[in-house]
Ligand SMILES: [Zn+2]
């Protein structure tokens with residue numbers, strides 16, 4: 562198989578594949594990563610890390626866009642059934658306070674490092690087809706309707722692998738390392754909360770990564786992500802009999818339909834790529850009633866914050882116009898935002914050098930790259946850069962089955978030990994330059 566070479570230490574490869582597969586079997590949705598977080602807490606404590614989780618970690622901060630109470634209750638009950646009712650990690654995470662920060666001091670003074678790994682899964686029923694490796698090899702999801710379909714099981718495995726390497730060589734490296742296991746990337750909420758953590762505020766060098774993405778074998782040392790803004794809209798009109806007195810109604814459904822058409826026709830900006838999408842649309846009115854209540858959710862994206870802001874303003878005008886044409890009212894609320902932020906070229910260069918020193922083939926290396934998708938790590942990158950630190954986002958690219966967020970998503974596990982080693986060498990080689 563072409564692409565990434567096999568990692569020289571096959572035992573390390575096997576260890577990481579086994580960890581990845583065990584987490585792949587137990588995916589949890591955004592803000593319900595109870596079992597995943599509790600397991601990480603236990604394993605990192607065992608390695609000698611100081612961990613902060615639950616109420617101690619969150620303080621007054623609260624999860625944004627948590628799922629419905631029943632979804633959380635079921636996920637918590639599932640974690641309790643697996644780990645026991647009195648698991649102290651779990652009880653501290655009640656109220657969707659999932660994720661954790663694990664900290665280790667090296668043997669010598671040095672910089673404060675931050676590494677971020679997202680840990681959530683998606684509401685997707687995993688494929689059972691034998692062409693899908695997790696199904697064929699018996700490690701597909703055991704949690705019905707939930708799947709690690711974006712590779713975050715691989716991210717947290719790299720985090721745990723990095724923790725093992727750091728703990729085993731603690732006396733040899735300099736500085737302090739914070740490992741951020743961040744919940745709820747897929748709903749754009751976890752990054753906002755974690756960007757506000759005091760541990761991040763002392764980070765001088767920050768790195769994060771994503772597996773897959775480009776559907777080809779590549780190491781991208783300087784990946785930036787486009788900005789996204791997601792909104793909920795409710796159009797409210799007046800109901801009336803559709804046969805008897807349609808003239809008395811104010812048609813919210815018609816207004817919303819015209820708004821959707823208008824959104825897709827937004828004039829574009831020359832400052833970079835843009836996107837628009839309406840992903841859900843709902844009206845529960847009867848067939849013989851002029852519809853008075855419609856809801857939909859849309860998103861705009863832009864290559865940078867300026868383009869995304871422009872798209873958001875144009876969209877607002879369309880909503881207002883459609884409402885006015887039909888004599889209805891509308892209300893718009895922000896569901897989530899993903900901010901993009903430029904990386905530090907000097908840190909990206911250093912990752913590239915480390916990759917070369919590890920013997921990774923030159924043709925795999927690429928930077929920079931603008932990913933036409935969004936990532937809430939942008940908030941953490943921005944925070945670190947605003948406080949004078951260096952930050953970069955890495956992509957370990959590989960073919961990804963049927964694509965991200967599909968029921969047959971998969972990635973090449975050979976990337977896992979290379980990911981661990983790249984991050985580890987950044988810390989371990991830190992003071993040699
Ligand atoms: Zn995703």
Ligand SMILES: [Zn+2]
Pocket residue numbers: 711712713746771
């Ligand atoms: Zn992802």
